[in-house]
Amino acid sequence: xxxxxxxxxxxxxxxxxxxxxxxxxxxxxxxxxxxxxxxxxxxxxxxxxxxxxxxxxxxxxxxxxxxxxxxxxxxxxxxxxxxxxxxxxxxxxxxxxxxxxxxxxxxxxxxxxxxxxxxxxxxxxxxxxxxxxxxxxxxxxxxxxxxxxxxxxxxxxxxxxxxxxxxxxxxxxxxxxxxxxxxxxxxxxxxxxxxxxxxxxxxxxxxxxxxxxxxxxxxxxxxxxxxxxxxxxxxxxxxxxxxxxxx
Amino acid sequence: xxxxxxxxxxxxxxxxxxxxxxxxxxxxxxxxxxxxxxxxxxxxxxxxxxxxxxxxxxxxxxxxxxxxxxxxxxxxxxxxxxxxxxxxxxxxxxxxxxxxxxxxxxxxxxxxxxxxxxxxxxxxxxxxxxxxxxxxxxxxxxxxxxxxxxxxxxxxxxxxxxxxxxxxxxxxxxxxxxxxxxxxxxxxxxxxxxxxxxxxxxxxxxxxxxxxxxxxxxxxxxxxxxxxxxxxxxxxxxxxxxxxxxxxx
Amino acid sequence: xxxxxxxxxxxxxxxxxxxxxxxxxxxxxxxxxxxxxxxxxxxxxxxxxxxxxxxxxxxxxxxxxxxxxxxxxxxxxxxxxxxxxxxxxxxxxxxxxxxxxxxxxxxxxxxxxxxxxxxxxxxxxxxxxxxxxxxxxxxxxxxxxxxxxxxxxxxxxxxxxxxxxxxxxxxxxxxxxxxxxxxxxxxxxxxxxxxxxxxxxxxxxxxxxxxxxxxxxxxxxxxxxxxxxxxxxxxxxxxxxxxxxxxxxxxxxxxxxxxxxxxxxxxxxxxxxxxxxxxxxxxxxxxxxxxxxxxxxxxxxxxxxxxxxxxxxxxxxxxxxxxxxxxxxxxxxxxxxxxxxxxxxxxxxxxxxxxxxxxxxxxxxxxxxxxxxxxxxxxxxxxxxxxxxxxxxxxxxxxxxxxxxxxxxxx
Numbered sequence: 008x009x010x011x012x013x014x015x016x017x018x019x020x021x022x023x024x025x026x027x028x029x030x031x032x033x034x035x036x037x038x039x040x041x042x043x044x045x046x047x048x049x050x051x052x053x054x055x056x057x058x059x060x061x062x063x064x065x066x067x068x069x070x071x072x073x074x075x076x077x078x079x080x081x082x083x084x085x086x087x088x089x090x091x092x093x094x095x096x097x098x099x100x101x102x103x104x105x106x107x108x109x110x111x112x113x114x115x116x117x118x119x120x121x122x123x124x125x126x127x128x129x130x131x132x133x134x135x136x137x138x139x140x141x142x143x144x145x146x147x148x149x150x151x152x153x154x155x156x157x158x159x160x161x162x163x164x165x166x167x168x169x170x171x172x173x174x175x176x177x178x179x180x181x182x183x184x185x186x187x188x189x190x191x192x193x194x195x196x197x198x199x200x201x202x203x204x205x206x207x208x209x210x211x212x213x214x215x216x217x218x219x220x221x222x223x224x225x226x227x228x229x230x231x232x233x234x235x236x237x238x239x240x241x242x243x244x245x246x247x248x249x250x251x252x253x254x
Numbered sequence: 255x256x257x258x259x260x261x262x263x264x265x266x267x268x269x270x271x272x273x274x275x276x277x278x279x280x281x282x283x284x285x286x287x288x289x290x291x292x293x294x295x296x297x298x299x300x301x302x303x304x305x306x307x308x309x310x311x312x313x314x315x316x317x318x319x320x321x322x323x324x325x326x327x328x329x330x331x332x333x334x335x336x337x338x339x340x341x342x343x344x345x346x347x348x349x350x351x352x353x354x355x356x357x358x359x360x361x362x363x364x365x366x367x368x369x370x371x372x373x374x375x376x377x378x379x380x381x382x383x384x385x386x387x388x389x390x391x392x393x394x395x396x397x398x399x400x401x402x403x404x405x406x407x408x409x410x411x412x413x414x415x416x417x418x419x420x421x422x423x424x425x426x427x428x429x430x431x432x433x434x435x436x437x438x439x440x441x442x443x444x445x446x447x448x449x450x451x452x453x454x455x456x457x458x459x460x461x462x463x464x465x466x467x468x469x470x471x472x473x474x475x476x477x478x479x480x481x482x483x484x485x486x487x488x489x490x491x492x493x494x495x496x497x498x499x500x501x502x503x
Numbered sequence: 504x505x506x507x508x509x510x511x512x513x514x515x516x517x518x519x520x521x522x523x524x525x526x527x528x529x530x531x532x533x534x535x536x537x538x539x540x541x542x543x544x545x546x547x548x549x550x551x552x553x554x555x556x557x558x559x560x561x562x563x564x565x566x567x568x569x570x571x572x573x574x575x576x577x578x579x580x581x582x583x584x585x586x587x588x589x590x591x592x593x594x595x596x597x598x599x600x601x602x603x604x605x606x607x608x609x610x611x612x613x614x615x616x617x618x619x620x621x622x623x624x625x626x627x628x629x630x631x632x633x634x635x636x637x638x639x640x641x642x643x644x645x646x647x648x649x650x651x652x653x654x655x656x657x658x659x660x661x662x663x664x665x666x667x668x669x670x671x672x673x674x675x676x677x678x679x680x681x682x683x684x685x686x687x688x689x690x691x692x693x694x695x696x697x698x699x700x701x702x703x704x705x706x707x708x709x710x711x712x713x714x715x716x717x718x719x720x721x722x723x724x725x726x727x728x729x730x731x732x733x734x735x736x737x738x739x740x741x742x743x744x745x746x747x748x749x750x751x752x753x754x755x756x757x758x759x760x761x762x763x764x765x766x767x768x769x770x771x772x773x774x775x776x777x778x779x780x781x782x783x784x785x786x787x788x789x790x791x792x793x794x795x796x797x798x799x800x801x802x803x804x805x806x807x808x809x810x811x812x813x814x815x816x817x818x819x820x821x822x823x824x825x826x827x828x829x830x831x832x833x834x835x836x837x838x839x840x841x842x843x844x845x846x847x848x849x850x851x852x853x854x855x856x857x858x859x860x861x862x863x864x865x866x867x868x869x870x871x872x873x874x875x876x877x878x879x880x881x882x883x884x885x886x887x888x889x890x891x892x893x894x895x896x897x898x899x900x901x902x903x904x905x906x907x908x909x910x911x912x913x914x
Contacts, residue, residue: 044298059373061366063337070341071307079512081525087372098522098857112286120372125524128264130765134700140610141598155297158598163531164609170700172524172854176531178508181591191304204337206330206366207377238699254855258668259660260633264626267656269622288601 042147042194048215049188050243051202052225053124055250057209060085060122064210065102071189071200078103078174082186083126083201088252089117096252102171123253124210126201127152127173127186128234128242135165135174135185144183150215150243151190156182170235171242188212215243305343310334314342317349321398328399329378338362338397363391369414376444379414405441412444416497423498433457433496457483458490509864515848520787521858530850530862533870534843535585540691540713541842542582545882547688547714548721549575550624550680557677563747569895570732571725572628577886579620585878586612589870598815608694619687623680630669630676632660635898651891659883688717695845702777702856703784703849708766715759722752723831730828732890742820746813749827753809756834760802780856788851788859792840801837805830 068074068083076235089097101122133152136144143158143225144165159182166174166183177184189199193212197203202212213222222245225231229247236242246253257265279288286292314335318425325331336342339354357363360382369379386394395402402411409430410417420426430436434449452458460466464478479485485493515528553571556564587593603610636655640648689710695701696709706712726748733740770778785793812818812826847862865871894901 044432056374059366059377060370063310063365068343072304076517077509077512078525079528082523086522088374096473096857098855100522100525103516103525117371121374122372133635134698137606138609138698139604140607140612141595142290142293142602142604142607143598145296145297145300153301155293156604157297157300158293158595159592160595160598162586162589162609163591164607164694166526167850168698168700170854172526175526176529176591178505190298190301192306192308194302195273195306197306197308197310203310204334206333207335208332249335254857258665260630260658260665260669261672263656263658264629281602290602293602313689 021162044194044217047149048243049150049193050129050213050215050222050245051126051188051199052211052213052222052229052231052245052247054209054211054225054229055121055123055246055248057207058085058122058124059099059207059209060087061206062102063204063206064124067200067204068186070188071192074184075178077178080177080184082173082184083124086125086253087120087248088123089120090250090252091117119250121250123246123249124201125171125173126244127188128171128240128244129186129188131241131243132239134168134170134238134240138164138168140164147190150194151188152185153187153190154183154185156180157182159183164193170238170240304341307343308334308336309341309343311336311345313346315348324399328401330398358390360388360390363378363395364395369418371415373415375415376412378412380411381414401442407439409436413469414418420497425496425499452491454494455487455490458496504866509675509849515861515863518861519858521853522855523853523858523860524855527853527860530847530860532846532850533589534847534864534872534875535589535870535878536843537839537846538875539582539585539589540688540846541720541839542578542585542878543688543691544713544717544720544838545724546575546579546582546619546721547684547717547824548719548723549578549725550684550721551718552722552725552751554677554681554684555751556632557674558681561747563741563743566741566744566896567725567729567748569631569893569897570729570890571721572624572631573889573895574725574728574882574886575721576624576628577889578882579616579624580885581615581878582881583612583645584881585875587906588878606699611690615687615690619683623676623683625675627673627680629656630672632893633658633669634666635894637661638898639894647878647892649672683713689714691824695849697768698849701849702850703781704774704845706761706766706770708769709799712759712762712766714842715755715762719752719755719759719834722748722755723838726831727835728886730824732895740820740824742823745824745827749809749830750813752831752834753806753848754811756802756806756809760806767879777856780852780859783859784848784852788861789844789848793844797837797844800833801840802834805833811906842901 060086064083065081065085068081069076069197072082074080074082084100084102087099087101091097129150129152131150133144133146136146136152139145139159140162141158141220143155143160144152145155146152156177161176161181161183163176163183166176174183174185176182189197189250190202192199198212199210202210211218211221211225213225215222217223225247226245231245232248232249233242233246311322311334318335321335325333336354339356342354344352345354346440364380364382367379368382373379391397406412408417413430416430420428420430430449433452436449437447439447440449448491456463459481462479463481466478512528519528549571552564553568553575555561556568560596581826587596590596599610600613633655636651637659638661640651640655642678643651692710692713695713696706698704726745729742729745729748770781808830810829812823817827850861851860852858853860867873
């Protein structure tokens with residue numbers, strides 16, 4: 008039996024393989040045809056001028072993905088920027104409570120202020136995947152970076168390598184974890200939970216391979232930018248109206 | 255050349271070690287353990303079967319079409335039901351047994367509508383301490399069609415940021431309508447009919463030109479400039495922000 | 504989640520200055536990961552010192568040759584332990600051997616380590632000790648006799664021809680061994696130097712800096728061990744050897760310091776986006792460990808001591824020994840601080856470049872101080888066993904020296 012045959016057999020006979028088939032059926036029901044990963048490439052658009060900092064996305068993410076409730080583990084979070092006339096920026100993560108907040112009492116204390124939603128950038132060229140010693144984190148054909156929690160060693164090299172602070176060590180499994188673009192929803196034709204609940208439509212999820220997708224339209228209508236482009240990670244989370252102070 | 259005795263012995267040890275490692279790795283070890291693609295497929299499968307908790311807004315429409323129709327006409331038309339009511343897959347599966355949350359107290363609406371300077375201008379915001387204290391929001395507002403109970407009298411109801419800025423400026427005593435002609439419809443349907451904005455230098459000159467007539471109610475010592483020479487032909491708001499003109503600290 | 508851990512993290516939250524990404528509050532690479540490059544550095548340094556004898560024929564260093572090799576082996580055996588203990592799931596370590604990711608610097612650890620241990624160090628030690636093992640197997644009583652015989656792989660040939668072959672083999676292995684030792688520690692530097700997300704680590708000089716500091720720490724360790732061992736055995740110290748080795752130590756410290764200074768000046772001069780937060784990092788968080796421990800106590804003062812000991816002829820042997828001993832202890836302290844500054848320092852600032860975190864060292868936990876001390880002491884225990892079992896001087900030379908001492912000759 009050669010390796011190829013073995014793999015085929017495994018996919019057919021392993022219970023997990025059966026589950027994939029079931030999932031295919033389920034997604035088939037949702038959009039009329041079987042889900043084909045290679046024909047998608049997902050990304051997200053974020054319109055900063057629409058974000059009202061209500062944190063519905065953060066709460067939905069924690070509920071949907073069973074993220075630990077403590078404020079040290081986030082797959083997505085909201086930052087508030089306040090830029091002073093001196094050019095100095097005051098930044099805070101509005102989802103981290105328990106820290107005494109530097110209240111900017113007066114609107115005149117800053118020249119501009121806004122919220123920025125952050126999440127895993129699902130880089131097309133992900134440094135976390137490059138450094139994982141066992142290949143437990145990888146990019147799917149549809150462009151989502153996933154973590155195999157059954158094989159992750161918990162060495163945390165990926166956490167060190169992520170320039171965006173998007174990864175954390177799950178305190179229950181002691182393995183790395185991160186945003187999956189709600190992969191379990193997306194393959195069924197649903198939106199990621201954060202996009203689903205955003206009241207102002209500040210988040211747009213879509214398929215970069217489909218000309219008709221909302222994301223492609225978003226990229227046509229806005230001048231977009233990504234975070235830390237100099238690192239050449241090629242993020243697939245695109246920001247419109249991104250301020251230069253945002254890192 | 256004769257191979258030295260010690261090298262022969264060493265060669266046996268190294269050979270055995272290498273053989274053990276190579277046989278172990280390439281023969282004994284099930285290829286299932288070393289097949290990267292298989293691991294990835296298994297991970298994707300595990301990911302795909304994770305439970306969905308947010309049913310998505312189309313799921314709600316199946317039963318609650320009345321609410322959905324109502325909501326689709328109001329300002330909250332873009333909002334997902336589960337944004338306020340929480341994840342509702344369980345409710346959709348067994349509507350009788352599991353009821354989603356329906357926030358009714360004053361804590362919930364300010365999550366979006368409390369005044370925060372970082373929120374985009376024009377987004378309706380209130381000052382929670384001053385705005386009808388202690389009254390639950392739903393006594394006056396229907397969350398599924400949140401029109402104000404009566405047409406707002408003043409602009410601050412929505413334009414809190416400008417109001418707060420203006421309140422500490424030299425223009426504090428001017429009504430918004432002094433400079434912005436506001437059609438009545440704007441209060442009910444803000445994006446249909448937008449207020450006017452000053453368009454010419456002469457508009458500001460109405461008070462600030464050297465030869466401006468003293469209007470009733472205007473402050474006598476409003477700063478005056480010669481429109482002919484001041485700032486060449488730039489519009490005034492190129493340099494002065496009318497909601498917070500300089501000259502006051 | 505463990506409420507104690509949560510309480511600890513809430514406490515750390517209060518000590519954050521500026522802004523950090525919310526997931527960054529936990530410091531992931533602890534003091535155990537400080538011990539890891541420290542240990543591999545000692546291995547590489549000790550081996551390179553041993554190689555000087557064989558490749559460059561530095562006769563004076565011969566007395567510490569075997570000690571260096573055994574030191575390298577003892578520390579190499581312990582080197583993977585801190586890595587293993589720090590894993591979130593240590594029981595899965597074998598995955599790194601099953602499906603190593605070819606693009607991961609860390610995945611190559613197993614291979615570099617196995618090559619260095621089996622392909623270089625054990626081979627060289629075996630050829631070096633083989634004659635003595637054969638002799639000891641004939642002299643010793645069981646069960647030691649069996650041990651020696653097994654270690655010599657039951658070889659018996661100690662004819663001149665066979666010994667000449669051993670010497671040739673050692674030389675060949677050393678020639679391969681030096682680049683391998685460079686690889687072992689240069690690669691540890693690459694693990695840090697290749698993290699482009701972290702400006703404190705990301706530097707092409709990192710492998711070189713690691714390598715030079717490895718040589719410094721390895722030589723200093725062997726000097727320390729040699730002095731302690733001779734004292735315990737009440738044997739005379741070979742001052743020619745000590746002077747020579749400390750000269751190498753002196754040059755190595757100079758090169759190490761120059762490299763680190765170059766790295767520092769380069770960063771300061773290029774003054775990239777991260778320069779502000781790195782400046783805050785070294786003044787607010789690393790002042791003690793960088794300026795005081797690493798640079799002042801670990802470099803300047805030992806350099807001064809070495810210059811003093813070398814420059815004046817007035818110092819007698821005993822005074823020089825004291826000076827050398829002080830210098831090597833300070834250097835060890837300095838190199839440990841160097842590792843601390845790289846590993847912990849690189850995690851004390853946010854990748855948003857806007858804030859600083861705090862590292863609170865555990866004491867009793869698995870990633871704590873107690874375990875680290877055990878990991879750092881263990882190689883010395885292993886080395887003590889090696890030194891008891893294996894002669895640190897060639898038996899033939901020892902006999903010759905003994906005969907000479909009896910006749911009242913050299914001291």
